[in-house]
Amino acid sequence: MAEELERSQAEEPKDTKPGFMNPVAGFGVTFKAMFKKRLTEQYPEQQKTTAPRFHGRHQLNRHPDGLEKCVGCELCAWACPADAIYVEGADNTDEERYSPGERYGRVYQINYARCILCGLCIEACPTRALTMTNEFELADSSRANLIYTKEQLLAGLEEGMVDSPHAIYPGMDEQDYYRGLVTEAAPGTERQVAHSKGEVVQEADSTFGGTEPASGKVIGR
Ligand code: SF4
Ligand code: SF4
Numbered sequence: 001m002a003e004e005l006e007r008s009q010a011e012e013p014k015d016t017k018p019g020f021m022n023p024v025a026g027f028g029v030t031f032k033a034m035f036k037k038r039l040t041e042q043y044p045e046q047q048k049t050t051a052p053r054f055h056g057r058h059q060l061n062r063h064p065d066g067l068e069k070c071v072g073c074e075l076c077a078w079a080c081p082a083d084a085i086y087v088e089g090a091d092n093t094d095e096e097r098y099s100p101g102e103r104y105g106r107v108y109q110i111n112y113a114r115c116i117l118c119g120l121c122i123e124a125c126p127t128r129a130l131t132m133t134n135e136f137e138l139a140d141s142s143r144a145n146l147i148y149t150k151e152q153l154l155a156g157l158e159e160g161m162v163d164s165p166h167a168i169y170p171g172m173d174e175q176d177y178y179r180g181l182v183t184e185a186a187p188g189t190e191r192q193v194a195h196s197k198g199e200v201v202q203e204a205d206s207t208f209g210g211t212e213p214a215s216g217k218v219i220g221r
Contacts, residue, residue, distance in 0.1 A: 050134045055117040057135040060154045065185040066161035068098050069129035070105035079124035084114035098164040101174040108150035112138050160184030165192045
């Protein structure tokens with residue numbers, strides 16, 4: 001036992017620096033960092049480009065004629081581990097059609113106070129209605145403002161699109177839309193005026209308590 005102790009003491013490296021150098025040696029890391037290239041990013045003046053498949057704010061996509069791809073199935077909401085998505089589906093009618101099939105997403109909300117941008121919801125979506133963009137500036141001081149509504153998430157109109165609700169392309173069915181046979185709105189297509197579900201501002205108090213301002217979000221169309 002005594003032999004082992006002697007051996008281990010003999011193997012220990014001896015500190016050859018004089019004692020007064022110890023405090024100075026502690027600044028070694030600081031001095032080294034002073035001469036390294038600085039990594040400060042000038043955000044927000046200079047924005048960094050994100051990776052092409054970055055998980056940013058969500059987007060609800062449209063078909064090429066402007067009808068919505070969301071069918072209100074709620075699979076995205078069920079897939080979400082943070083319970084951040086709220087969907088209410090409704091039936092399309094011939095007078096008021098938002099998507100080519102039977103159903104559409106009447107109410108669609110994502111709560112970015114909960115969302116962890118994991119992307120499981122977009123994997124679950126059967127129609128590729130839900131995708132994620134490269135937008136990452138989502139911070140806000142109000143929890144109510146962090147609940148994005150369908151109107152905020154729905155993609156804008158591109159060339160050839162007419163805003164929903166409007167009729168399905170004549171002679172086409174839902175499957176034709178997914179086969180890519182519809183490439184633009186039919187000539188003469190006009191946006192239908194939704195009488196039964198006009199844009200309604202939510203009047204109810206916020207569920208976050210008395211101090212939170214009531215949400216001004218739109219709950220339907
Ligand atoms: S990205 Fe993840 S956390 Fe956010 S809504 Fe989708 S599934 Fe939920
Ligand atoms: S976004 Fe996709 S998964 Fe979610 S309700 Fe719409 S169609 Fe279904």
